[in-house]
Amino acid sequence: MSQVVKVGVVGTGIFAKDRHLPSYQEMSNEFKVVAAYNRTKSKAEEFAKLANLPDNKVYDNLDEIMNDPDVDYVDALLPVQFNVDTVKKAIAAGKPIILEKPIAANMKQARELVELSDSTELPIGIAENWLYLSCIELAKKHLPRIGDVVGFTHNSTGPFVTNNKYLATTWRQSPEHIGGFLSDGGVHQLALVTSLVGEFESVSALTQQVREQSGTDDIVFSTVKIRNSKTIGTFTYGSAFGATDKSVFLKMYGTKGSVVVELSDKANPVVKVRVGETAETAGAEEVYPVSQEDSFGVNDEFLNFREAVLKKDKKLFKSSPRVAFHHLACVAAFLESSAQNGNNVTVETI
Ligand SMILES: NC(=O)c1ccc[n+]([C@@H]2O[C@H](COP(=O)([O-])OP(=O)(O)OC[C@H]3O[C@@H](n4cnc5c(N)ncnc54)[C@H](OP(=O)(O)O)[C@@H]3O)[C@@H](O)[C@H]2O)c1
Structure with a gap:
């Protein structure tokens, strides 16, 4: 395999x-994109022009692109109810595959996808670019300074945006995937939070549908217990409100200070640190700008997948199906808890 890894894109x-x-x-x-397949061929042809692909590399079906010997790995961007079947085809063709998040449309499929991944040495990844945000490493560097993290507040709220191009996709308006936008966007937030405070053990949550266009519940307010730890916190998510500011932050409270990841201004994220055991001994607030490149983690995610493909070592890829399983399991637990009027629900494990 050459050092330029050749990619076949499915779902253009x-x-x-x-x-x-x-x-x-x-x-x-x-990287070089060398082939494409899309259900509606005209959209693959349009993509092929942008990618400079010859006509014979725009395929009519999934099997053809999977079996193209020029393709080193497949990159699939589909409504996620198709992820399991697409992985089955990739395994049959002996191709590594990376699929867009969330891992699947429901927990049964998510479990099946993890099991499929466990059954092969091929790298199988779920693209969760937020796992690669630079603010995570920066915050991790400062966390030991604030003692034990005992609590956290995560907030991602914003106004409803009607001219959102993603909202216009029919599969999002009538979602087959659980949680609709709560899983579509929420797994990003869960990637950030769980990378820094740990996996969720149990949740008590209430969810609601605010906007008809969302197709299903689109806001969640929850309390959370972190697995194997005394850390407790809150997780709030929704962009279905009336006019309000875009407010995205994760505040982690320790026994000796606090660390805040502030992402409200996506172009200028910062990590803020305060050290001190009490108000009387608190040091000044330290503000660290995060250098976040424009792809918001996607480039690093691809480089990480490339390394796993080139070295034929699936363990090198950070965003494994098992990691992504947890993020969808949190959304499933929010929905289950809400259906029980906010009862505490244990997050499914695998
Ligand atoms: N990481 C992120 O920040 C991020 C951002 C956006 C999207 N995503 C992910 O990317 C993926 C694609 O999202 P998108 O926004 O690009 O949506 P999109 O524009 O609707 O693309 C979906 C693609 O899937 C194809 N498709 C739909 N139904 C199909 C079916 N029954 N069989 C085969 N193909 C089918 C569509 O083909 P047609 O042309 O025939 O309809 C289309 O090319 C999703 O998994 C989404 O979660 C991730």
Whole structure:
């Protein structure tokens, strides 16, 4: 296999054109898109023009692209109810595959996908670019300074945006995936929070549907207990409100201070640290700008997957199906808890 890894793109919709292709093109020493397949062929042809693909590399079906010997790995960007079947085809063809988040449409499929991944040495990844945000490493560096993390507050709230191009996709308006936007966007937030405070053990949550266009519940307010730890916190998510500011932060409270990841201004994220055991001994607030590149983690995610493919070592890829399983399991637990009027629910494990 050459050092330029050759990618076959399946599902040439919005995110394939707006983010995956530009990322591959920015890293042309490492990647080349060599083939495409889309259910509606005209959209694959449009994509092929942008990617400079010859006509014979725009395929009519999934099997053809999976079995193309020029393709080193497949990158699938589909409504996630198709992830399991797409992985089955990739395994049958002996191709590594990375699929867009969330891992699957429900927990049964998510379990099946983890089991499929466990059954092969092929790298199988779930693209969760938030796992690669630079603020995570920066916050991790400062966390030991604040003693034991005993609590956290995560908030991701914003106004409803009607001209959102993602909202216009029919599969999002009538979601087959549990939680609709709560899983579509919420797994990003869960990737950030669980990377820093640990996996959720149990939740008490209330969810609601605010906007008809969301297709299902679109806001969640919850309390959380972290697994194997005394840490407790809150997780709030929703962009279905009336006019309000975009407010995205994770505040972690320790016995000797606090660390805040502040992402409200996506272009200028910061990590803020305060050290001191009490108000009287508190030091001044330290503010660290985060250098976040434009792809918001996607480039690093692809480089990480490339390494796993080149070294034929699936363990090298951080965003494994098992990691992504937990994020969807949290959403499933929010929904189950809410259906029981906020009863405490244990998050499913695998
Ligand atoms: N990481 C992120 O920040 C991020 C951001 C956006 C999206 N995503 C993920 O990217 C994926 C695609 O999202 P998108 O926003 O790009 O949506 P999109 O534009 O609707 O693209 C979905 C693609 O799937 C194809 N498709 C739909 N139903 C199909 C079926 N029954 N069989 C085969 N193909 C089918 C569509 O083909 P047609 O052209 O025939 O409809 C289309 O090309 C999703 O998994 C989403 O979660 C991730």
